[in-house]
Amino acid sequence: MIVKDAVCPFCGCLCDDIEVEVEENRVVAVTNACELGTTKFMGEKRMKNPILRDGDRWKDITYDEAIRYAADMLLEAERPLLYGWSGTHGEAQCVGVHMAELVRGVIDNTSSVCHGPSILAIQEVGHPGCTLGVVKNRADLVIYWGSNPIDAHPRHLSRYTRYAEGFFLENAFRDRKVIVVDIRKTETANIADEFVQIKPGGDYAVLSALRAIVQGKTDTIPRTVAGVTREQLVRVATLCKAAKFGAVYFGLGLTMTQGKYKNIRNAIELVSELSRHTKFTISAMRGHYNVYGSNEVNTWMTGYPFGIDYSRGIAFYNPGETTAVDILARKECDAALIVGSDPAAHFPRKCLEHLADIPVVQLDPYPNATTAFCNVQIPVAVTGIDAEGTAYRMDGVPIRTRKVLSTDYPSDREVLSRMYILMQEALER
Ligand code: SF4
CATH class of the missing domain: 3.40.228.10 (Dimethylsulfoxide Reductase, domain 2)
Known part of the structure; x- marks a missing residue:
């Protein structure tokens, strides 16, 4: 099967003229994409199931257990940080903002360390x-x-x-x-x-x-x-x-x-x-796939593009104070949910030292540098390859991205929505 006009989920160009050849639910050839895009479509070795840190080993757990762990972690935290979001769709970013408001956390996206x-x-x-x-x-x-x-x-x-x-x-x-x-x-x-x-x-x-x-x-x-x-x-x-x-x-x-x-x-x-x-x-030149979308979604939901602090019950924005690097460096947050990014590959050492001291849950299809800092990692569908949704191109044009593979992995939006429902139910009790 050849999927035409697929959208590349790698950089902010969001090239929408990609042809992807799929055989037995596996990408075997990619036409029109550059080397970066082709590598993304061809994929790497993905994680099979959620994992929980157990001492110095990893233990396999179910999606139900992993989602429950993440929901409890955010509910128990006094100042949780919800960070990343540039590698996922607008639909998941929306749920992230609702979650931050529910738990009075801080939601920040990767633009606080780029544009x-x-x-x-x-x-x-x-x-x-x-x-x-x-x-x-x-x-x-x-x-x-x-x-x-x-x-x-x-x-x-x-x-x-x-x-x-x-x-x-x-x-x-x-x-x-x-x-x-x-x-x-x-x-x-x-x-x-x-x-x-x-x-x-x-x-x-x-x-x-x-x-x-x-x-x-x-x-x-x-x-x-x-x-x-x-x-x-x-x-x-x-x-x-x-x-x-x-x-x-x-x-x-x-x-x-x-x-x-x-x-x-x-x-x-x-x-x-x-x-x-x-x-x-x-x-x-916006770099990450949907980083522009994370600014758009945050702005139309909260009034601010990144670094939004809900600890006062309302959206508060003060870059340099409410941004992820600053909150981690000051050791302010006591839990972190990471979605669609790899902060351990980019953040200063001081931030990572604090990340190593607090509970961390990451949603990502692949093991990455942040995996070493996680208590739980939940493998999800690859945004733009086996999950469809809305992403914003670097010039602010929203594009509906296509799904080229069908897998059993839940999308970021599905996992986050299940977490949100659990958190709402717990708060209503
Ligand atoms: Fe286009 Fe960027 Fe994908 Fe290359 S990596 S195909 S430039 S969207």
């Missing part, structure tokens, strides 16, 4: 963004700033920018310019028309210099800014002003470097300056 600062900047100055389709068809200039799509979002270039046909571009490959701004020459820089190499931590200064040049204040610019010559800055600003439609895509190289959200605010303001001369947009 959280970008969201803070957008909350201050707005988001002059557009869909990927608009960029593909109209943009004659694309800037990748602090992002390396060849490694992280391989088909972004072939579907929307460098190698994509454009409805309003006669010869897109020739007519569309690509500029890469980064601290080192990445693979994406190798295929760019212009590479701007800046000194680490110099993004804010370079953005400010470009804004000044766009405003006509070139004579205020020193000979070099963060390692970039004035001539190159003028050349880049001239290319931007001459473009009919420009698009800036920024990654963690801009968001998570010195300046953090101020960098993004400055970049958005540069785009606003450019829009006085031509049409320009800016968007984040």
Whole structure:
């Protein structure tokens, strides 16, 4: 059987033109996906059943027992943390928010350690963004700033920018310019028309210099800014002003470097300056599959995109205080539910030391670095492969993802809903 138009569940591009060949309920071939997507579809060795830590060994338990354990853990905790959510569907994220409210916990998603600062900047100055389709068809200039799509979002270039046909571009490959701004020459820089190499931590200064040049204040610019010559800055600003439609895509190289959200605010303001001369947009290269969806779902349910604390009985948001890394580092939470992410692979050691001291339940199809910190791990269906649902693409477009395999594994939403019902019943007694 060949499943057409499947949606890749790996990165924020959510490529929706994938063909998956299935034989005896196993993926045997994948067409159109990049290497990252193909590997995800082909799958790894999955866990067969829930496991419970028993001293220094693991013991198999039933789904009923595992779900009961997780529900009791959250009910008994005074300040539980519900973290992750970027690797699961919107339907599961909804249940997660209801659970956090029920147990007065803190719910945070992976954007607090990736594009959280970008969201803070957008909350201050707005988001002059557009869909990927608009960029593909109209943009004659694309800037990748602090992002390396060849490694992280391989088909972004072939579907929307460098190698994509454009409805309003006669010869897109020739007519569309690509500029890469980064601290080192990445693979994406190798295929760019212009590479701007800046000194680490110099993004804010370079953005400010470009804004000044766009405003006509070139004579205020020193000979070099963060390692970039004035001539190159003028050349880049001239290319931007001459473009009919420009698009800036920024990654963690801009968001998570010195300046953090101020960098993004400055970049958005540069785009606003450019829009006085031509049409320009800016968007984040969202990494995890449905991380955009976790911000959307949290925002329309709580008013806030991440780091939401229900301990007061109402939604409270203060990034730096109510975000997972800070709560773990301060040893505030006394239990953790992890869904659709692998914090042990990314969080600082201090956070992991606390994670090792508290009860942890993880929902994930595969053993990962966080498994070592778990008391219970519940294997679930792979979101977007054997569970269907809604995910948001990096440009905010919601996409209904298709199921390509039928397995007996319950989805995240099913497991979380069963936990929620048990918790509601216990609280009503
Ligand atoms: Fe999947 Fe991203 Fe590759 Fe597209 S670019 S196939 S969404 S990993």
